Amino acid sequence: DTEVTQTPKHLVMGMTNKKSLKCEQHMGHRAMYWYKQKAKKPPELMFVYSYEKLSINESVPSRFSPECPNSSLLNLHLHALQPEDSALYLCASSLGTSGGGDTQYFGPGTRLTVL
């Protein structure tokens, strides 16, 4: 099973709302990633968790707050977002082995619209 699931599929929120995105995998992967993808652009890395610890934060604004409660689950908490944060948010996971070449498996994404 090479499936990464993401919920919700679509999310519309106001600038004062608090919401969360959820990502789950049951492949035994120990690295999980959040990406942001704007229309007609490649994904941009936001955060990386390795063995449930935040290992990379690509200078993402604090209105995005990641959380990794366990090795299978990754959340992205959203608060006070701006309209320019509207995008497709993708989650990915990989084995987490060292040495490079780890294959990342992507979820279907959450389409976020900020009004």
Place this chain on the structure above:
Amino acid sequence: AQSVTQLGSHVSVSEGALVLLRCNYSSSVPPYLFWYVQYPNQGLQLLLKYTSAATLVKGINGFEAEFKKSETSFHLTKPSAHMSDAAEYFCAVSYNAGNMLTFGGGTRLMVKP
């Protein structure tokens, strides 16, 4: 810094024609190379991956790619395009223990009937 260049943001082919999507990387160290496909409003799906075991890599859906070190290229090909191949294709590279992916800008493949 590592980079990936996909020549041609849009490629249009007729159904049944050869598909060729170009990818060049910049590095003096052999990289790991990936091709992903993204259908509208979906996530990225792995097509194939190069890990130095063989220079010609076969992937899903009839796609294959050849690693050419002398040309620093990893072009994606398919002998005969299907309408269902219409999508966005991303080439990506990783080099180090961090396994971070660097993506090319993407190529939108259009297939004409």
